[in-house]
Amino acid sequence: MDKSFRRALGAGVVTPVVAALAAVAVELAVMGDLPDPVATHWGVDGPDGFSAPWTVPVMTALTAGVLPLVLGASAARAIRKGERGFTLRLLPAVAAGLSVFLGGLLAGTLVIQRGLDAAEGAPDVLPVLLVALPAGAIVGTVAWFGQPRETAARIDAAVAAAPLPLAPGERAVWLGRAEMTPWALAFIVLATLAAWTGSALMWLAGDTAAAAIITGVAVLLSVLAATFTVAHVRIDATGLTVTSGARLVRMRVPAEDIVSVAAIEVHGLAQYGGYGIRQIPGATAVVLRPGLAIEVTRRSGRRFVVTVDDADTAASLLAAAGEAAHAAQD
Amino acid sequence: MLLRIDPGSAQPLYDQIAGDVRRQASAGTLRAGDRLPPAREVAEALDVNLHTVLKAYQLLRDEGLVEMRRGRGAVVSAHAAALAALRDDALALAARAHELGVGADAVAALVRAAAEEADEA
Numbered sequence: 340m341d342k343s344f345r346r347a348l349g350a351g352v353v354t355p356v357v358a359a360l361a362a363v364a365v366e367l368a369v370m371g372d373l374p375d376p377v378a379t380h381w382g383v384d385g386p387d388g389f390s391a392p393w394t395v396p397v398m399t400a401l402t403a404g405v406l407p408l409v410l411g412a413s414a415a416r417a418i419r420k421g422e423r424g425f426t427l428r429l430l431p432a433v434a435a436g437l438s439v440f441l442g443g444l445l446a447g448t449l450v451i452q453r454g455l456d457a458a459e460g461a462p463d464v465l466p467v468l469l470v471a472l473p474a475g476a477i478v479g480t481v482a483w484f485g486q487p488r489e490t491a492a493r494i495d496a497a498v499a500a501a502p503l504p505l506a507p508g509e510r511a512v513w514l515g516r517a518e519m520t521p522w523a524l525a526f527i528v529l530a531t532l533a534a535w536t537g538s539a540l541m542w543l544a545g546d547t548a549a550a551a552i553i554t555g556v557a558v559l560l561s562v563l564a565a566t567f568t569v570a571h572v573r574i575d576a577t578g579l580t581v582t583s584g585a586r587l588v589r590m591r592v593p594a595e596d597i598v599s600v601a602a603i604e605v606h607g608l609a610q611y612g613g614y615g616i617r618q619i620p621g622a623t624a625v626v627l628r629p630g631l632a633i634e635v636t637r638r639s640g641r642r643f644v645v646t647v648d649d650a651d652t653a654a655s656l657l658a659a660a661g662e663a664a665h666a667a668q669d
Numbered sequence: 670m671l672l673r674i675d676p677g678s679a680q681p682l683y684d685q686i687a688g689d690v691r692r693q694a695s696a697g698t699l700r701a702g703d704r705l706p707p708a709r710e711v712a713e714a715l716d717v718n719l720h721t722v723l724k725a726y727q728l729l730r731d732e733g734l735v736e737m738r739r740g741r742g743a744v745v746s747a748h749a750a751a752l753a754a755l756r757d758d759a760l761a762l763a764a765r766a767h768e769l770g771v772g773a774d775a776v777a778a779l780v781r782a783a784a785e786e787a788d789e790a
Contacts, residue, residue, distance in 0.1 A: 511673035512714035
């Protein structure tokens with residue numbers, strides 16, 4: 340087990356588990372001394388939101404445990420596969436800090452309500468916040484610096500694809516799709532649906548301003564989802580064309596502009612800082628999922644990367660198109 | 670998916686396109702539920718008439734390898750698995766024919782005749 344993985348596991352997995360368990364343990368310990376309901380939300384004038392006491396440990400387990408754990412574990416998993424980078428160092432640190440902050444905050448709100456007859460008399464929550472926030476910040480910072488700094492992702496040297504042998508006069512086209520992973524897709528679809536549901540409820544509730552804003556968000560999310568979740572990839576004698584799902588974005592690499600083509604493995608988070616249409620110095624990438632992709636090096640030296648299935652076939656046809664275009668020019 | 674045509678060949682273009690799809694179904698690279706690219710896009714990229722591509726798709730539909738679905742275009746049917754299952758037999762037959770010096774067209778004619786006999790029986 341290498342150092343990066345071990346430290347990421349400590350920050351992103353062990354810390355959330357320990358912090359959430361400790362917070363829930365404290366909450367359960369004071370449960371007998373609490374008013375029912377307890378205060379769970381504070382306004383300027385004191386407590387203004389109340390819930391049954393048992394909801395607090397549940398919220399703690401979810402927000403201080405499960406949520407940071409998912410963040411940390413997803414980063415640790417990528418690190419174990421050999422990915423490195425800024426985001427992958429940040430995620431476990433955020434997970435660690437978040438779990439300590441939320442665990443401390445939620446447990447603290449119950450601790451200050453011990454022995455009260457009614458939650459309306461709950462003291463101000465500010466002191467709890469002033470303890471939990473720095474504690475989370477300190478743990479997050481320690482987790483950040485505790486992880487080794489390895490900015491360079493492990494990238495296998497791209498091997499130029501051999502051009503697909505075509506008979507004189509033969510025409511070929513490769514048509515494919517670049518698609519997000521089903522999980523990412525499901526998440527985006529659910530978020531979009533939630534926004535639409537929210538806007539419908541707002542129109543029904545009659546708050547026009549809020550309804551208009553949420554509808555705007557829903558429209559924006561739908562357009563973004565259609566644009567960045569799927570792309571059509573076409574390779575023919577003229578070169579490479581990538582068209583986004585909603586036809587809003589169209590990118591082309593003409594065959595004459597191609598220097599070399601390779602089938603590669605990409606890791607969006609480590610190499611491009613995320614998924615979607617990414618611009619980094621020296622490269623433009625349409626990275627919709629980790630895995631196989633084709634990488635085109637252009638005359639300017641810039642690289643263009645797009646994730647596709649069956650990247651080997653796609654790369655060899657594109658290499659053939661580039662070669663044919665150069666031969667035609669000479 | 671990869672489609673290649675040779676306008677210089679004696680085989681009609683639509684037959685070449687249909688043959689590509691069949692070949693990829695038998696090789697297992699095209700599976701039931703996979704979508705064929707829109708005919709318009711194929712026609713544009715291969716620089717052939719739209720009706721040539723549509724004719725290829727119709728041929729595949731008549732064979733049962735492709736289903737035309739409203740709104741989803743041409744989708745590979747479960748019949749693709751049957752083609753994939755025959756692949757090993759086809760390779761073995763082709764290898765045996767090659768050994769005996771029998772050409773591909775003659776083998777195809779033999780298979781066609783055998784299929785007709787099997788239908789009559």
